[in-house]
Amino acid sequence: MRVLVLGGDGYLGWPTALHLSDKGHEVAVLDNFARRGYDAELGVESLVPIESLADRIAAWHEVSGRVISSYEGDLLDAEFLFEAVRDFAPDTIVHYAEQRSAPYSMIDREHAVYTQHNNVIGNLNLLYAIAEIDPSIHLVKLGTMGEYGTPNVDIEEGWLDLEHNGRRDRVLFPKRPGSFYHLTKVHDSHNIEFTCRAWGLRATDLNQGVVYGQRTPQTALDPRLSTRFDYDAVFGTVLNRFVIQAVLGQPLTVYGKGAQTRGLIDIRDTVECIRLAVENPAEAGEFRVFNQMTESMSVAAIADLVADRFPGPVQIEQLENPRSEAPEHYYNVKHTGLVGLGLEPHLLSDTLIESMFDIVGANKHRVNPDKLRPTVRWRGALKS
Template sequence: MNVLILGVDGYIGWPLALRLLKRGHMVYGVDSFFTRRRVKEVHSDSVLPIEPFSIRNKKLHARMQKQVTFFRGDVSDAKFMYDVVEASRPDVIVHLAEQRSAPYSMIGLKQATETMVKNIVSTLNLIYAVKDIVPEAHILKMGTMGEYGTPNIDIPEGFFEVEYNGRRDYLPFPKFASSWYHWTKVHDSNNLMFASKVWNLSVTDVMQGVVYGTRTPEIVETGLYTRFDVDEVFGTALNRFCAQAIANLPITPYGKGGQTRGFISLEDSVQCLTLLAENPPDRGEYRVFNQFDEHYSVLKLATIVKEVYEEEFGGIAEIKHVENPRVEKEEHYYNPIHENLKKLGFRRTKELRDEVELMLQDLSQFRDKILSMREVIEPRTFWKESRGLVQGEKVVEES
């Protein structure tokens, strides 16, 4: 099977490429390295060392005798997207090539506009390239559980039955996102659903929970890390908490810490995406999967990290509540359904505590680097302070 991964240099894209190569697929990869540049923009870096992609790919070939056929470019450029799809003729395209940070999108107008334009346009470019060149191909799009928000009812997988004024229908579940980034994912979902209906395209829309972890078997076998961000803009809660514990910094849940979300390990995320790629939908089918292992409050995660660090590493970890920079409910009902992946054979492989212990082991090698990043770990991007255009600033810079 020919697999095209958009965003192959990323946290999930790289280990997914390793998995698919190991399983015998031909893997084509695309990246513009925007994430590397955006992380530098907020004065941060990946804690785990990652080399330039060309060097990673050469080392991959030396260790697996396989490598990614790579295209460098921006998928929000329509001609580039068309050229890549024409050259690779993929059976499945995994779309991970979007600005992935809610805090980044809330820094100000420049970042909000960049996120909106790049994310939505890249998905439209993909839709049209598939329609015009490989209409039988499967689009596997990475969405987010954050599209749903935190409604006071159970969250289905994409669609639900509704009755109103005596009439019933089966409709898309309402979305209520919490950042400009999350709203781009909502717009992507709507555009993909519409394109599937109009042009008979095969689409899998993955509502993924927050991903955590440092390892997959292929990373262990090759020694080629994927990126791992811990700053307040690109670092997700559990990854950030583990870094704080290792560096003897306070573990900082935002506000009360009752915010509850679905979480999934990196290994299980790669397992799910591989399963979905190898089990495509029917032609013209638009399907939705809620992809997570379990849901936890951020305070529960902080407590688990504290317990594992103290029990297994002999240190002392402090939990310190800090002002919540986001506009969100800090206590709420949360019960999303996630049955569709199980029907395809997905079984959780990683227990949270075991994975936290592995993360702490891996991060302990880079304690000094984490300490040097202390200032960018603390929350500085406050939703209510998102800034507008300042004099002389461009809203969207040239790529």
């Protein structure tokens, strides 16, 4: 298949492009390099050095003999986007090209508006491009488990069979997102579902849990193929932060009591989930939803696991939670769809944490310790 990966220079976009290319698909990537710009804005950088997109693509050709094409531009530029889709003529578009940080969206009004405009309008431009150029293109869109929030009922895969006053219907599962970023993903899901229903588009919405890890079989082939390792309190995920704090001899900073439960997924499973979705497309007019996670665990349990696996003393420190979220909650998520397509999950209890200690140890001189502490507070966003 011909697959266009939007956001193909990013943390997940780049290893996804490599994985699909390695599996025999003809791949192109599109990016506006905004993610690299956020590093400059925030004064941080990836723990693991990353090459330019051009150098990455050249290295992949050198290592594998395979070619990845590239387009540089912005989804907000509809003319550019339409031309790129026409030029590459993809069978599938994988859409990662959005601002992906909840804390970033909560910094202030400006960052909230930017996140909403960038994500929602870019996605809407993409839906029009597909509809007008080739409605048979399968859209594989990365959503987030954060769309659902933490309801006091089981979370189904996207849809809910509802009975009300003696009548039955099938509706999108109710959403209660926890940030302006998560709200954009809800808006995206609704816009995509509408265009599937109204225009006959085909789409797979992947509501993904927290991703951990930095290596896939393809990125491990050459240092020039490395993807990002974010650790700061704005873009870094909780496991990455805990691993770095353990290696640096700092306390693991747990927000509140750490009873907040998160869905988790290994980066190797993320890229495989995308492959499975690409190779098993939704039907015309179908809005298909998969909950893309493999297990769930509380933040406190993740901290305990890191402390247990680290070969040295580790302290755990409880901080006031900067986020507005329930300190304890019910969390039971259905996630059978991708397993049904053939996913064989890696679990956090596997050896990945030990390999992450090695990665951090080799690059700990690149850590800015000041960036590990939270600076964005959900209520503080009102003060701008």
